[in-house]
Structures are given as structure tokens and as C-alpha cells.
Amino acid sequence: xxxxxxxxxxxxxxxxxxxxxxxxxxxxxxxxxxxxxxxxxxxxxxxxxxxxxxxxxxxxxxxxxxxxxxxxxxxxxxxxxxxxxxxxxxxxxxxxxxxxxxxxxxxxxxxxxxxxxxxxxxxxxxxxxxxxxxxxxxxxxxxxxxxxxxxxxxxxxxxxxxxxxxxxxxxxxxxxxxxxxxxxxxxxxxxxxxxxxxxxxxxxxxxxxxxxxxxxxxxxxxxxxxxxxxxxxxxxxxxxxxxxxxxxxxxxxxxxxxxxxxxxxxxxxxxxxxxxxxxxxxxxxxxxxxxxxxxxxxxxxxxxxxxxxx
Amino acid sequence: xxxxxxxxxxxxxxxxxxxxxxxxxxxxxxxxxxxxxxxxxxxxxxxxxxxxxxxxxxxxxxxxxxxxxxxxxxxxxxxxxxxxxxxxxxxxxxxxxxxxxxxxxxxxxxxxxxxxxxxxxxxxxxxxxxxxxxxxxxxxxxxxxxxxxxxxxxxxxxxx
Numbered sequence: 001x002x003x004x005x006x007x008x009x010x011x012x013x014x015x016x017x018x019x020x021x022x023x024x025x026x027x028x029x030x031x032x033x034x035x036x037x038x039x040x041x042x043x044x045x046x047x048x049x050x051x052x053x054x055x056x057x058x059x060x061x062x063x064x065x066x067x068x069x070x071x072x073x074x075x076x077x078x079x080x081x082x083x084x085x086x087x088x089x090x091x092x093x094x095x096x097x098x099x100x101x102x103x104x105x106x107x108x109x110x111x112x113x114x115x116x117x118x119x120x121x122x123x124x125x126x127x128x129x130x131x132x133x134x135x136x137x138x139x140x141x142x143x144x145x146x147x148x149x150x151x152x153x154x155x156x157x158x159x160x161x162x163x164x165x166x167x168x169x170x171x172x173x174x175x176x177x178x179x180x181x182x183x184x185x186x187x188x189x190x191x192x193x194x195x196x197x198x199x200x201x202x203x204x205x206x207x208x209x210x211x212x213x214x215x216x217x218x219x220x221x222x223x224x225x226x227x228x229x230x231x232x233x234x235x236x237x238x239x240x241x242x243x244x245x246x247x248x249x250x251x252x253x254x255x256x257x258x259x260x261x262x263x264x265x266x267x268x269x270x271x272x273x274x275x276x277x278x279x280x281x282x283x284x285x286x287x288x289x290x291x292x293x294x295x296x297x298x299x300x301x302x303x304x305x306x307x308x309x310x
Numbered sequence: 311x312x313x314x315x316x317x318x319x320x321x322x323x324x325x326x327x328x329x330x331x332x333x334x335x336x337x338x339x340x341x342x343x344x345x346x347x348x349x350x351x352x353x354x355x356x357x358x359x360x361x362x363x364x365x366x367x368x369x370x371x372x373x374x375x376x377x378x379x380x381x382x383x384x385x386x387x388x389x390x391x392x393x394x395x396x397x398x399x400x401x402x403x404x405x406x407x408x409x410x411x412x413x414x415x416x417x418x419x420x421x422x423x424x425x426x427x428x429x430x431x432x433x434x435x436x437x438x439x440x441x442x443x444x445x446x447x448x449x450x451x452x453x454x455x456x457x458x459x460x461x462x463x464x465x466x467x468x469x470x
Contacts, residue, residue, distance in 0.1 A: 026372075026374070026375075027322070028317055029369055030317075030320055030321065030322055030323035030324060030369045031322075031323075031324050031369045031372040031374065031375070032322070032324040032327070032372050032375040033372075033374070033375055034374050034375050034376075034377055034379075035375070038345065038377060041343060041344045041345040041377060042345045042347070044343055044345070045341075045342050045343050045345045045388070048341060048343075049388070049412045049413065049414070050412040050413040050414075051412070052385065052410075052412050198382070199380060199381075199382045200382075201382065204382070207382060211382065211383040211385065211386075212383070212385055213385060213386075214385035214386065214412040215412045218385070218386060278313075278317075279313055279314075
């Protein structure tokens, strides 16, 4: 029940989140903005368009968008956003979630390589650099939280955080929060790591991989990217600000309340992220490993702190 | 913090949207439903039109509020915005870009040069106007066209 609500919420709400973030940026830049519903209008139009597979591409190119969207939907079902209980609770812990996200990224990178264009290969190699630095940081920073609980099950971690709210402001938790915030920005391709609205192929990371996708395939990729953003932001809020989340066998009313609370929290975080982007320029590509290594160090310190200060 | 003060002091610079006759939509663009992705192709322009396009998508005219957006790949596009007379070196590139756009696709000839070669008519490097190379759905006259004219033409595509 909670899982179904989560998937529906993420699937419908993610393009609206992206539209809201673009609107915030537009207002801060003095523009009027296209409105919150614009990403949904874009998706509706893309679905109606003709699908094109470039000459020489095979099943890898066609399977990548499906795999990307499929993995994100599974992650949306298991990550604690609205409810900490999930029907896949036994199999889906921290490792499964990180592996599923990585599977989607790798599938898209392989799809980009399959086009054998210069920009596709370049984008794929850059994405792999970022991925190789991001995945260990996600694992380590959630480790720091799981040490306290003694399990890697995300639902249990969040449940214990709800029971003990003051643990959120421990040094381990704060370090892990900072590390996870940086990797969330990197993983979702936002400024300062990647610019989602760039037109310059040479500066692209994520956008360079999807240059050859058209029509329904592109719609699937954009939808999946929006869902990744909202799932990761939702995970961030659930781990470090879990107030209002439904635990155990919560009733319908508790689930609805939790849904409203999580929408408000993710929207607030998205607005903050969009506003922060206005004040920042994109980092030079060779500085990105330094930023991500810094976030890895913070995650490592968080793990150390959770062992020694506990 | 100084940037924050600047943002607060500047406020909104986008001009109010001009009035628009309802129902005045290009039939070919009707199924796009308020979202038009544009790919700009410079087929040999003097860059006068490019400056105007840049200001159309800048904060003052803000064409993005009507649902138009410039994209980085013809595969993502619904319409090509072609500027300049088609030069010999750009003829094949323009044709291939047109073929890369998924159906339904539109072509906008922006500026006098794209419509009828303008000041470059008869020059040795020029193949001809855009309509000689790819079918044109909409034309925007002017050398260069004013941003208001470009915005009005784009709104006929997005219907907003």
C-alpha cells in the first residue's frame, strides 16, 4: 500500500519537481518561466513523436531507456519515502538500491557507447568517472548510519531515526548528510558537477549520453532522470529528517499525511537546490574528482566517527 | 550575498506577454501541445539573427515561458530554426540535420537571408534560400527580425 503510493507519487510528481526547480531558477534570473507543468507537456509531446534508432545501433541502445526507467521504479518502491515498510523489504537493502541505481547508469552509458558517436562515448566515459566516485560515497555514508542500527536495511535505519530524533545531529550523521548531499548532486547531474540545460557538447556529462535518443525513448530517459532526482532527494530527507514518515502498519490516514509531508520536504529541498544553482557556476571537469573525493573523505570520517564516538 | 541583493533589487525583468489572437496556430504544430523544442542551424548567417535569437531566449523576452526551448541535438527537436542563406558547405549538413529530426518536424526560416538570400543573393558561395534545400513551414522576415517578431512566430507554434 505504502509502496504503491510511493511509486505513484514519484512517477507523477517527479516531472512536476523538475518543473518547479526550473521555475525557481527562472524567477531568480528575472524571467517568467514556462510553468511547473512544462516537463509533463514535453513528455506528452515526445511520446507522440516518431521513435528513431540511428543506423548501426542494436538492442543495447533500445534497451537502455527501459532499464533506466525500470530500475528507478523499483528503487522508488523500496526506498523509505512515505512508509518504512516495503513488500520487498527482505531483498532490498542499501546494497540493492545502490546497485540498481548503478545498473541504470551503466545501461545508459552502454546505450551511449552503442551509437558510436564521439559525444556519446565522451559522455559515457565521464559518467563512469563520476559513477565510480559516487557509488562508494553513497555506500559509506549510509554505512555510517547503519552502524548505529546494526543492519543495512534502509527501512530499519529510518525507523530508528524516527524513534531517536536527536541522533540525527550527531557528528557521524551530519558528516554523512553532507557527503550524501554532494553525491546526490553529482548523481543527478546538477550544477556544479553537470549542467542539465547546457548546449555545449564539450561540457556535457549526462546530456552527451542522450544526444542520439529521440521521441518516446527520450521521454523515458527524461522521466527516469526526474525520478532519480526525486528518489535521491527523498532518500536524503528520509535519512536525515524522517519526521512524518509512516512506520509499521500505518493506516490510510497516516500514509496520506506522510505523503503530504514528504512532498513538502522534497519540494523544499528541490527549491533550495535550484536556488543554490543560481549562485554557482559549473566546476571545471578536472575539479569534479576533487569535490567527490572530498565527499568520500567526509563519508569515511562519518563511518569512523560512528564507530569511535558511539 | 551581494548577488542575492542584486536579485532582490532587479526583480522581474521579463516584459509582460503581449496579447495574442487565440486559435492562431500553425496546423502542423497543433499536435505539439504547448511544447516546442528548437534546434538552431546556422546555414551561413552573418550572426545578426543569432544575436536576436539569443535575446529572444534571454530574460527580457523569455520565449521559454511560451513552451519553446532550444536544444542541443536535432534528435530532441520538433523544429529547426535556420538562419542565413544556405552556403555550399552547409547544404548537406542542413539536409542531414533535417533528416535527423523525428516526425512531425517543422522548419522555420528566420531572417531575410533564409527566406530569399537577402544581401547575399547571387554570391558565389551561396546555394540558395532555405526552401531550396528543405521544405519551409514558417518564415520570419527582417534583417535581422526584431525579437518581438520571432516571439510572435514561436507562439504560433506553441499555441500559448
